[in-house]
Amino acid sequence: MEYRTVLTTCTYCGCGCGFYLEVLDGRVVGTIPCKTNPVSEGKLCVKGWNVHEFIHSPKRLTQPLLRKDGALTPVSWDEALDFTAKRMREIKEANGSDSVAFLASAKVTNEENYLIQKFARAAVGTNNVDHCARL
């Protein structure tokens, strides 16, 4: 018998509501809004309340896929990242820095968003930075 509550932040939008995921014997079975969270104060929207449901979905991507001969094929992170870096460099060299754009996310932390814009500006040399919260 193992029941745990794991404090975490909602991945659905940039609001950042806090909740506990309920884990019973290794499976995430429920969401409880965290009363002490200063952002959400024990309240959630309908998405947050159901956030645990996607965790064990068989449809989730659990590893990188690369299209090889027209078919999505599971590959290692190293291979996926090497391929992406190589193509990005080729595109940049052929068409200039502004031919690349970066789409940041409301679902990651501030620090991760900081990194992506820094990478866009300093490493690639473009101000083409936007985000998924422009709904």
Added chain:
Amino acid sequence: MVEKVKARVQELLASGKVKGFIGLRELHGHIGPYLFTDGGDLDGFVIGDRKAAGDTRYPLNTQLIMISRQYPEETLGVLVRGCDERGLKTLFNTNQLKPEKVVSVGIACPQELADVCECMKPFPEEFVAGEASEARPFGSVERIESIEIGERLKVWLGEFAKCIKCYGCRNICPMCYCPECTLEAKDFQAVGSIASENPIFHLTRALHMAGRCIDCGLCSEACPADIPLRTLYKKIADIVDLEFQYRPGYQDSKGKMSPNVLGEAAKH
């Protein structure tokens, strides 16, 4: 106060009387439900008074039901205030939990909390900590009833109009245990469409709380729109009491329903 509760929990776990104890734990400054399984490790054990009495209460009976369904043979302990105990009794009556598999450890609520809750019984039958406060179950219902009826309807419709259909009231409620909920049933709520209209959503839930709501107030606390749901359900409870002489959770300590449960209205 918390030390007395901890001592009792420690004893229950150490003696093996309970396999686990569902309470509250503070970790990294946040308080949430937790299953304690080792009497020697009650680090962070709290009773849910962070800045004000009872400001970090959770529907622990919901966790109790979930774990019990998975482990029907095990006896579990649970932290209860007056309202949680009323919940337990009602859950025993409705066969959601088995009384012989639950050991509750009670705490009494201070007057400041009883006043905020307008609580009819701010303490369980037995409690290991706190003192029995006075019941003062008046205020919100009387205030809204003092408004002229046409105006009152407008007030309620105005409140319901703020609803964002988060289903938080239903989700947080320790008495909403139905495996299939009307509020999500296909003939009530088409999949993929905007959630059901007002005030049908709210009045459906309010009617379901008849004979069920134990007035813990967690729904109001979870409502992002600050709709005074608890006041609505308090009124429902008053009507049920008047018509059926029954108020959920106020049966005798063996969990038997009042013999008057069907009352005069049953003869109609």
